[in-house]
Amino acid sequence: MRNRVRYSLLALGLVGSTATFADCKDLDVKGAWSRATAPVVNVGAVYFDLTNTTSQAVTLIGGSTPVSDTVELHRREMKNGMMGMRHMHAVKVAAGQKLEFQPGKYHVMLIGLKHPLKAEQVFPLSLQCADGSQRKIEVLVHKIMQ
Numbered sequence: 001m002r003n004r005v006r007y008s009l010l011a012l013g014l015v016g017s018t019a020t021f022a023d024c025k026d027l028d029v030k031g032a033w034s035r036a037t038a039p040v041v042n043v044g045a046v047y048f049d050l051t052n053t054t055s056q057a058v059t060l061i062g063g064s065t066p067v068s069d070t071v072e073l074h075r076r077e078m079k080n081g082m083m084g085m086r087h088m089h090a091v092k093v094a095a096g097q098k099l100e101f102q103p104g105k106y107h108v109m110l111i112g113l114k115h116p117l118k119a120e121q122v123f124p125l126s127l128q129c130a131d132g133s134q135r136k137i138e139v140l141v142h143k144i145m146q
């Protein structure tokens with residue numbers, strides 16, 4: 001029965017139609033920030049509040065920035081009593097859902113920093129969604145000690 005419904009939707013062109021995708025660039029991203037890094041450190045993290053104000057789910061898969069070689073989505077989690085972080089290859093954000101990228105939760109990991117991040121510096125970051133769309137944001141670097 002379920003299959004039959006799916007097939008009829010396919011016949012109508014309602015499944016897999018690009019018209020039903022929410023575009024990553026329509027995501028509401030506020031207050032993007034990062035911390036200044038010491039010269040010996042070659043990784044950084046970016047935090048922000050992300051809200052999917054569109055009517056469709058979106059799936060974040062990573063990103064890119066001129067300040068580092070690689071950008072990954074990470075989540076803090078306990079493993080064997082130790083706090084670690086996990087590389088998330090896909091983070092789905094439901095329509096209307098707010099996701100906090102902040103210390104202790106999700107963060108965008110910058111791996112292979114090309115230069116130390118300096119306080120007051122602003123750098124661009126593109127968040128990549130599974131459908132190929134991107135959300136470009138600007139990240140403000142804060143001092144190391146808050």
Ligand SMILES: [Cu+2]
Nearest residue numbers: 074085107109
């Ligand atoms: Cu991380």
